[in-house]
Each structure stands twice: as structure tokens, then as C-alpha cells.
Amino acid sequence: MFAKEWRSELRTRYALNTLALFAVNTLVVVSASLGPLGAAPGRSSETLPVLLWLILLFAAAAGLPRAFVHEEETQTATALRLAATPSALFCGKLAYALTLLAALEALVAPLFLAVMNLDVARPGLLAATLAAGGFGLAAGSTLVAAIIAQARGKGTLFAVLSFPVLLPLLLLAVELTRGAFAGGGSQGQGGQGGAGVVLMQLLLYDGAVTTAGLMLFPVVWNP
């Protein structure tokens, strides 16, 4: 499933182009209005993590719902329902979403740091946050995409359903990214002492969403 998803993607380039274009466009807008010359040094570690995760969220939302919606729209879902076990299908789609998001983060994060002229106090924490946050974003988006695939008004439904699913993830990821940018001097939970706890909460979220996806997907996918 994973290999097929990438083969199809590399031939159509739909999600890759959508994600990359959206991410780069928003990055340019953000850097033009709040770039290194426009952001007050004291405020940059407070506001910029929010912007980074908003860029990642909306870029993912532009491309990831397609995972299952496309199967329904092109009527390939019937063949999949008859040939694949739901767990294999969910894991394949999740693995595809994970690698797609990893590629997105690999593009967006260095560009973001460069155009914002940001020094990262704790690069290891930033890498861990991007990895855990990206996993949660991929798992949450895949689960919501599976739920909405057979519904009408898929675009609206994705936004409505993904809000409560992804909100805790975003809050935790923003907090950790603040800690990574600011280093040990941060007063929030992302400071040196609290970062481990918040990262653990993020990992627990990832585990919970993945488990929920594996348990719910067979019910959602099959009649």
C-alpha cells in the first residue's frame, strides 16, 4: 500500500505539489511581513512557533485528506475494501502520510529558520518536536480523512473534525517549539524542566491517535 501510494504520487504529484506550494507561499508571506527585520527579538520565540505549526497544519490539511477521499472519488475504494485488510490499509496510508509530512517538515523547517534568522537554542528538542508532532499530525489527519471519505461536504467536515483532534497536538507542539527556540531560559512548560513532560504528552497523544485509528478504521471503512 505504501509503495503504491508513493508510485501514484510520484506520477501525479498532486499532494507533493499542493503541500510544497502551500508551504512555500505561506512561508514567503510570513517572512515578508514578520521577517528578521520585522519581528521584535523578544517576541519572536513567542509568536514564531505558532506560525511554524500553522504553516505545517494548513499545508498538511491541503494534501492529506486526499488519502482516502481520492479512493472514493475515483471508485478504487471498492477494490481496496475487497482485497485489503483494514489494518493493512490504514498502516499503509499512515506510513505514506508520515513520509509526506517528514518531507514537508524537511523543506519547511530549515527554510523557516533561515528566513526568520532564528537561532535554535535546543536543536535536539526541535527535531524531536517536529518528529513527534509530524507523526501526530499524520496520524490525526489520516484518521479524519478516513472518517470523512464517504461523507458529503468533505472539505468542511475535515476542518470541523480535525479541529478537536489536532488541537491538543498543536498546543503541545507549539509549547515545545517555544522551548526549543528559547532554550533553558523559557518560563513556560517548554523550559528545560518541563520539556520532557510535554514531549511525553505529545508521544502519548501520538500513541492514542494511532491506536484510535487502528480500532476505529475497520468500523469506518466497512459497512
Next chain:
Amino acid sequence: MPPALSFTQVRRRFGRLAVLGGVSASVAAGEVLLVTGRNGSGKSTLLCCLAGLLAPDSGTIDYSEDGAPMDAAARRRRIGLVAPDLAFYGELTAAENLAFFCRLRGIGRERGDELLRRLELPPDRPAAALSSGMRQRLRWAWALLHRPRLLLLDEPFQNLDAAGVAIVRRLLAEHLAPSPAGGGPSAPAPPGLAVVANPVPLEIGSVAATLDLGA
């Protein structure tokens, strides 16, 4: 033990529209159940219920292979379906589509190559570039990949030319006959069975019964 399918008082509604109003029939190994009826009479809905793709509102569907009864989830994985709304990945070639489904089903891709040859399909042409007749041949190849015992065929000859009809009739005849290769070293595999839905009666071998859903 040969496979057998029977269903009793199967009903299905879509909102206020009653599509299936309690239909019953049975079919045994080596036989064909022919389902006829005008457009909208519920033929495709019945096949979807039998395939496990739709849950009937009421009624029972009993299908067993080798004496083991199968629920909807098990039927979904075991049956072979040919249906007009069955589609494949347009950006992948016919051979890549079959290889993908072979892998999902845990069977060697040689089976896909064999069916491509038998159905005279161009292996390297993207599915999106296949003619409607060739797409129907690809549906047949896909349905037969895992050597199912139960074939559910919704308008199986749709869009096929004379050569295509001859090929799939031969494949259907083989499906309905005992397979000398499939039953292990000592015994041949029992014959398969099929449910064929078509708006008008078909000249097709071994029709055990015809279920008319409405003229």
C-alpha cells in the same frame, strides 16, 4: 465440501426507497444463479449485499467454503466481483494494478501476468488509457486473481467485443468446473459458483435458477 450460497428474505432500503423487498434464493457449486430485472430493480444492491459491501437491513446470507460459514468480513476477502463501478488506479499500468492487488492478497504476481495474457490485456498501458472493453477485461482479471470460489458478476459482458465475450465465457466455464490443480495432491478442487446480474436473461451455462427482481 463444495461451496454453497443461500440468502433468505434480504431487504435493503436507501432512506425511504425500498430497493430490495425480501429476496431469497440459493446456488450450489458448479451452478449459476441468474438475477434479472429492469434498471433500478436492485440487482447491483443485491450483489453488494452478497459481497459484504452493503449490510442488508434484514434477512440472512449464508455462504460457506469447505464447510466453514463466512460472515460479511470473510466474504469480502474471498469473493470475486465484476461490477461496472469497480475502478483501478488510472496512473498505474494494467500489470502494476494487478501486481499491487496480488501483493495485497499475498499471492505471487505471476498470477496477474497469467490473467493479463489470458484476457489479452496490454500490460504496460495505464489503466486510464484503456478502452471501456479493456477495462472490463481488467475487472475480470482482478476478480479472478485469488481464484475465488464465488464469483459475483454484475453485467459481466458489458462493453466486451465478441473476442472478449468468448474469453470470459471460457474463464467462467473453467470456474464452474472442478479444478484438477487446486485441491491438493489427492483431490481436485470443487467447482466454483456464480451469481450473475443482468437486465435481460443471458445465454449462460449451468443456470440453476433465475431470480427476477421486476420487469
